[in-house]
């Protein structure tokens with residue numbers, strides 16, 4: 001059980017700069033869900049805390065096997081199946097995924113803080129659905145070309161188009177009368193990625209850093225209107241390159257890194273396999289699951305299964321020794337202690353996913369529900385406030 005590493009009182013100097021031995025033992029108590037909890041008291045301000053304060057299980061009603069839940073999820077099990085496997089309710093698994101999703105987002109924040117500038121990035125949208133086939137969505141993923149490290153993910157739901165039967169069309173129209181996708185949802189999800197990618201690119205090169213995408217019309221509009229890109233393009237420090245999505249999907253294709261990641265997502269997450277009936281029911285939940293997948297892909301998986309000596313994805317020339325040590329530290333604590341984002345910059349896409357700020361269609365149409373909510377407890381807001 002994790003002994004706190006900083007004082008929970010934001011006004012105390014042991015909150016931001018804890019000296020050694022800032023806390024002393026202060027008794028213990030026993031809980032049914034988590035066993036014996038040791039308590040501590042801050043030497044400077046007297047605030048008490050415990051082995052629960054920074055625990056990943058903080059305020060959980062049950063002590064769930066989080067590592068097993070992650071492994072089941074990325075082996076393609078649905079949440080309902082995981083619940084059956086571990087003799088608990090689907091709601092308990094739902095809550096555990098939210099908890100783990102935020103943890104993965106915190107892990108990504110620390111990883112990005114150690115990433116060295118990249119020379120080529122690739123992004124593309126993975127087409128999927130949320131709630132039903134009436135709501136297609138794109139999960140836009142920004143990937144480092146060298147190590148296929150996932151850098152950013154955003155979510156955008158859009159209107160169903162294409163051929164529909166008369167009955168389908170009627171249903172879609174009825175749904176649109178009750179709820180409309182807010183204007184600009186898709187554009188926002190792409191421009192968030194576009195605005196963030198500059199912080200990953202190496203702009204000190206003699207030649208331009210490359211941004212590869214397909215010929216998506218939405219991309220072109222955002223690129224042409226981007227003042228940052230206009231400036232970098234003029235000074236030969238960045239170049240946006242487009243490749244047809246119909247080009248052969250070989251390793252020579254500039255879009256290979258993102259195609260590779262897409263294939264892994266479809267392979268590992270049930271909701272994105274073709275012809276699935278286990279649809280994601282909430283956009284925020286889709287993002288939490290994607291971040292769990294991304295953390296596993298970036299920091300746990302070998303870069304190439306046949307060459308384990310090459311290390312993991314995030315190590316492909318993008319992390320120095322301190323970075324690798326930080327990622328190893330995170331991996332050790334991932335299922336026990338909430339990752340501290342103290343002093344890190346949290347990118348907009350990560351902050352939105354953490355706070356579940358994402359457009360999601362309602363699930364139940366008949367009773368006119370306005371969309372389910374994913375709760376963001378106050379302690380996780382305090383965790384987020386440590387960034388900056």
Ligand SMILES: [Zn+2]
Nearest residue numbers: 007012042045
């Ligand atoms: Zn204190």
